[in-house]
Amino acid sequence: MLAGVVERLWVEFAASLERASVAEVVRTCRGYLAGVPAGALPELVERLAREELADRTRQPTEVEALLLVEHGLEAEGN
Template identity: 65%
Template sequence: MSRTRTARPAGDESHVTARLAAEFAADLDHRTVVAVVRTCRRRLDGVPAGSLPELLERLAREELRDVVGADRHPAR
């Protein structure tokens, strides 16, 4: 049986993607959020696993805010 890989992020990445997709739903489509989270995940390669979820979410949120403009989506 062969398995095909889905376009969905795995593990902590999928939780971060879901939260940020909901948070930015009014401004960005889901594919954009997925792309930003994946890029941020690659940038954080080598970060200790225990720190990764929080750092990934923070970095991705800042990147997404830059995409939509900080004035349209203020910091939490």
């Protein structure tokens, strides 16, 4: 049921993430939505997973990076 979700999201995020990472996020998001009616799951899982994947692959803006440096923190993934 969610194989199509994994495939669509992997195509979208293939430049930044491996397919296994995308599948893991989809599985995790499916778990978060355990009480949702089955008919709504594919769309809701895809939306939630897309947001999570976008957050994981987003690079900090220049201002965010400067603030991280100012506070002695490193940007995720750097």
